[in-house]
Amino acid sequence: MNKLRFYAARTLRDEAALQALSVPQADLLADLDGKSVALVGNARSLADSAQGAAIDAADVVIRINRAPQPGPGSHGTRTDWLALAVRLSDEDLARIAPRRILWMSPxxxxxxxxxxxxxGFYLHPLADHQALKDRLAxxxxxxxxxxxxxxxxxxxxxxxxxFDFFASQSLSGRRTADQVxxxxxxxxxxxxxxRRSDGRLSLI
Structure with a gap:
């Protein structure tokens, strides 16, 4: 899709045309079969940890949005996938250097x-976002x-x-829980x- 058609589809909310740019969700998930995954959140408390080696030891390392990385000791060094819901500058994209980008925002x-x-671009379906929004209210x-x-x-x-659910706020911004x-x-x-129902999930 050329740039003009892309911006037309975006402006007109042509979801089918935008989804045509995405790898199918089934193919995305198949890439994870049998693999260990580290999902790295942006809690400030992570900067005080020594989890970097454990993060880098995962088969797939996924970071979120601006993906701040204060140091390898706490955050590791690798980014395989980047899950985005915000615009990023070219400089940030070059810094993070993900192999695949997932656009999660509706x-x-x-x-x-x-x-x-x-x-490998992936566009998260609007229906999936809405279902989780309903679940969490x-x-x-x-x-x-x-x-x-x-x-x-x-x-x-x-x-x-x-992931401390905003107890220590975010490394990538100054907003409080009341402001999001x-x-x-x-x-x-x-x-x-x-975590109780799926033994594959753990929180460090």
């Missing part, structure tokens, strides 16, 4: 042409959407790093339920 007007044309975070998506795969393990539209209590309870 806000298609934020999606850039360069990202949508990338190798609030717009889900990018991290919650990724947990929901990843556990549908045949991965061997999913370890959450840097998410329900972190609901997400924490949901993750606790998932």
């Amino acid at each position: 806000k298609r007007k934020r999606l850039g042409y360069r990202i949508a044309q990338g190798d 609030a717009p889900p975070t990018t991290g919650a959407m990724m947990i929901d998506l990843l556990l549908r795969s045949g991965l061997s393990s999913l370890t959450l790093h840097g 539209p998410h329900d972190f209590g609901a997400e924490a309870a949901w993750v606790a339920d998932l």
